[in-house]
Amino acid sequence: MTAQRASVKDVAQLAGVSVGTVSNVLNRPESVTEKTRVRVEQAMAQLNFHRNASARQLRAGVSRTVGVIVMDVGNPYYTELARGIEDRLADDDHTLILCSSDEDPQREAQFLRLLAEQGVRGVLVTPTASTTQRLGDLRRLGIPSVLMDSHSTQHTSVGVDHVSGGRQAISHLLDQGHRRILYLAGPTDLQQTRHRLRGAIEAVQAAGLDPTDVLRVVNLPNLTANEGQRGLIEALDDPGPAPTAVFAMNDIVALGAMRELRVRGLSIPRDMAVVGYDDLYFAAELMTPLSSVRQPMRQLGWAAADLLLTEHPHTVFQPELIVRASSDFRRP
Amino acid sequence: MTAQRASVKDVAQLAGVSVGTVSNVLNRPESVTEKTRVRVEQAMAQLNFHRNASARQLRAGVSRTVGVIVMDVGNPYYTELARGIEDRLADDDHTLILCSSDEDPQREAQFLRLLAEQGVRGVLVTPTASTTQRLGDLRRLGIPSVLMDSHSTQHTSVGVDHVSGGRQAISHLLDQGHRRILYLAGPTDLQQTRHRLRGAIEAVQAAGLDPTDVLRVVNLPNLTANEGQRGLIEALDDPGPAPTAVFAMNDIVALGAMRELRVRGLSIPRDMAVVGYDDLYFAAELMTPLSSVRQPMRQLGWAAADLLLTEHPHTVFQPELIVRASSDFRRP
DNA sequence: CGTCCCGCATGAATCGATTCAGCAGTTTGG
DNA sequence: CCAAACTGCTGAATCGATTCATGCGGGACG
Known part of the structure; x- marks a missing residue:
């Protein structure tokens, strides 16, 4: 089996165009003639082309995934929160990586490092005790974060009273x-x-x-x-x-x-x-x-994700x- | 604020070595002199260096994340499954992206596309009706998958009787x-x-x-x-x-x-x-x-992840x- | 008819980590 | 004493998508 992924180059070759054109079909379809666009799309379908998110992100610098760290995925309370987040992210075509800290600062730190390496668009956390300092590190890397179900004067946050x-x-x-x-x-x-x-x-x-x-x-x-x-x-x-x-x-x-x-x-x-x-x-x-x-967990999650994507002020629910x-x- | 991420190049410059050496410190520390290793590590700490997972994966071709699609994250049954998976993945320093299909084939397909683009190491799915065909597409891309809580002769799977x-x-x-x-x-x-x-x-x-x-x-x-x-x-x-x-x-x-x-x-x-x-x-x-x-959900998840990482035969629990x-x- | 413009396509440069052939300097062995 | 083996490091090439300066052909206009 030739388990080889097709790249833009392959698509370009098959369609008889340049890689730049293939990229345009993907990102600015309006700037491409109908005829060539169709040809490229056919080539993509034929090769079962999936764009490589790593390369895309490496070049573009921005990611479309958001990290979420909750204290315990086993608790329906937090999955409801995650649902709210997912709802909001889906509107902007983002996805989420869900991690469970189990209230363990060690694990939490581990996940934060990982998310930083992934270059996520942002991080949503239900913080354990020692979180806030590490979030400073993230911010220095250009990764914004939102505290959920918690309040802090130095961080954007959503909370319940x-x-x-x-x-x-x-x-x-x-x-x-x-x-x-x-x-x-x-x-x-x-x-x-x-x-x-x-x-x-x-x-x-x-x-x-x-x-x-x-x-x-x-x-x-x-x-x-x-x-x-x-x-x-x-x-x-x-x-x-x-x-x-x-x-x-x-x-x-x-x-x-x-x-x-x-x-x-x-x-x-x-x-x-x-x-x-x-x-x-x-x-x-x-x-x-x-x-x-x-x-109101679902709303809380929604609000947290919204905060990340649109930069609103702090929100408190009752x-x-x-x-x-x-x-x-x-x-x- | 200079929210600029440090790259291996920056680290190399600060430590006065070449990028290759920095990479060696990261991946083959035993092949580097203690002295230079320490110097590089200090430079990394000073610059708050986090390796860029996109670049890493783009070059290396392999990812350390696994996609998991369950039918409903709101159901503790599935989060328990996810826990088992996480347990096994943590042993091999992998992480998971958790998605909830809500029993909707549409959503499931959407997630599978996304996971394919992410270039995940593999996919674990509790399948809806129409899943199996799409998993064939993934396999053609070189992405293995394991069905959970289901059985199929064409796919590796873990299941309960x-x-x-x-x-x-x-x-x-x-x-x-x-x-x-x-x-x-x-x-x-x-x-x-x-x-x-x-x-x-x-x-x-x-x-x-x-x-x-x-x-x-x-x-x-x-x-x-x-x-x-x-x-x-x-x-x-x-x-x-x-x-x-x-x-x-x-x-x-x-x-x-x-x-x-x-x-x-x-x-x-x-x-x-x-x-x-x-x-x-x-x-x-x-x-x-x-x-x-x-x-035995936790064991089931564990077994599913193990299957992905080590290529075992089919498993059925009672x-x-x-x-x-x-x-x-x-x-x- | 010549000039300018515009729409469309091109392809080299780029992102950051990894790899590997190659180099300098040192040690080993005959 | 020289060849061979080894150690530790170098830096250019590479992965795939995106970007952007550039090229090209055809139509509009004077």
């Missing part, structure tokens, strides 16, 4: 009469963790209570169901008054916590209320439908609490 | 005493749809029954929760005896079906048993824990039915 999300969740639980609330948080170096905590504290203070009495925080190294379960065990096995409600960093963590509650025969929400975050598509279908803070049975026993 | 999966699910439902079973299937041109049906028929026949009496098939155009709900409505509103069990194409479809059962106040599994497919991580945590056919309350009322 996590302070508001934390406030809404905790206000709701306080309204339900809870006075000892467990916050199953992510690592402290994650901005989301801190912002939601701030919102939580604001909510407690607004109710005229003392945050140190009301809130108990457990930081989980990973945001998985197993970690959520482990975190709840840790909190329940702790001596002292047990919490009566849990605010989880995301729905998957909440899933793990609910699993443990069930193991212990505790009723949700009577013995322990639960509020999650992200409102994943199955949240309403769980054993106990899960209250959750909904985030989350919205969805109350279900897991935190309100009057609900179905 | 869907006949077995269908057989296991239906055998189980027959054992539970069901004699009218609804199969909420995907499009008929999807291989998985047909194979599972074949397994279902085998199971019915093995029980000495007539498949046309027992099985009712509804083909859904998309495998979403909403479609699952719609499919169930269609079947229930149909005159004639209603089914007593549902076998869904995947857990998300099952989710939609269960939603409708709940709306109608039907009990699961007493009024209607449900068995899903894929055993997504939340299947055990649903309102009624969902029986499901588990597939699925495993996990029985939960949704299809067995003696279960918790």
Whole structure:
């Protein structure tokens, strides 16, 4: 088998024109006679010609791919984000390279290096703690970046107001009469963790209570169901008054916590209320439908990609609490 | 800002060596004196040098990225697959471009064209109906491909035995005493749809029954929760005896079906048993824990990538039915 | 009829990393 | 002591698409 790719040169030869003309057919078809254009196109079809993106990019200097680094592709929350990005990129005929950092700065750095070598048009990141410095390096190479779901004064970014999300969740639980609330948080170096905590504290203070009495925080190294379960065990096995409600960093963590509650025969929400975050598509279908803070991920992704392609200012979206049975026993 | 990328030439100049030597430092460091190597490395660091992947690939002819096209990145099933692929690729310092075909042959073709232009090292696809012909085009360009979760005599592939999966699910439902079973299937041109049906028929026949009496098939155009709900409505509103069990194409479809059962106040599994497919991580945590056919997605992805990098023969994995309350009322 | 212009096509130069024949200088061996 | 082998480095050629100064032929116009 002659597994040889046809080049513009081959096409030119077959069509009996010069390489420049072939290039014109590809990039400025209006500047070529109909007759020659057809001839060249036939030659391309006959040779199964695909233009070599490397050569194209090497010469032209610009790429039509965008790098996207999310914390966990396994989490539907982030794939929804990716969808939004893809939607926007498709409009401008760009594509995306999707990478999963697994919240590991090492891996993230590795991907950033790779994307830099690829000469991507730009990079969209849900940043881990140590990201921002490396993005400076990229900018120096002429590669713009947009932070997603995060805020920084030195970078363009799109975000959701996590302070508001934390406030809404905790206000709701306080309204339900809870006075000892467990916050199953992510690592402290994650901005989301801190912002939601701030919102939580604001909510407690607004109710005229003392945050140190009301809130108990457990930081989980990973945001998985197993970690959520482990975190709840840790909190329940702790001596002292047990919490009566849990605010989880995301729905998957909440899933793990609910699993443990069930193991212990505790009723949700009577013995322990639960509020999650992200409102994943199955949240309403769980054993106990899960209250959750909904985030407009698709729009967020769209906005991030748009920012990269069109240079807009910073954008912030508002989350919205969805109350279900897991935190309100009057609900179905 | 001088957003100018440094090239090997710049590095060579700064280090006082030739470009060939810089290239040697990058690719054959053992063939360079320690002294010059250090000097070159310092120059690279000082200039914040990143090698240009386009130029590299243009010359070398080989790429270190692999294209992956899955049917739906929103489905955790496929992201798990992607994880397995990534695991294997990382071992050989390759990376992946992840694309979502959304079961749309048009989109798939678009991505294949793009990947061909990128000159990827290979392509891994969960194929839609019309894929195989296009893969022939790729092969003619020297780009190998591996079908995932599918089988074809003309292509290397990794797959799960869907006949077995269908057989296991239906055998189980027959054992539970069901004699009218609804199969909420995907499009008929999807291989998985047909194979599972074949397994279902085998199971019915093995029980000495007539498949046309027992099985009712509804083909859904998309495998979403909403479609699952719609499919169930269609079947229930149909005159004639209603089914007593549902076998869904995947857990998300099952989710939609269960939603409708709940709306109608039907009990699961007493009024209607449900068995899903894929055993997504939340299947055990649903309102009624969902029986499901588990597939080793991560291994499948790993095997697919391995196949591409090392040229092994065809691999088939076995699925495993996990029985939960949704299809067995003696279960918790 | 000559000049100018315009539309269309040409092909050499270019991008940056890699490769490889070749060169200078050193070591080995007979 | 000289040939051969080896080491470490050089720099021109190369990959394929794009660009742009240049050429060419035909039509318009004076």
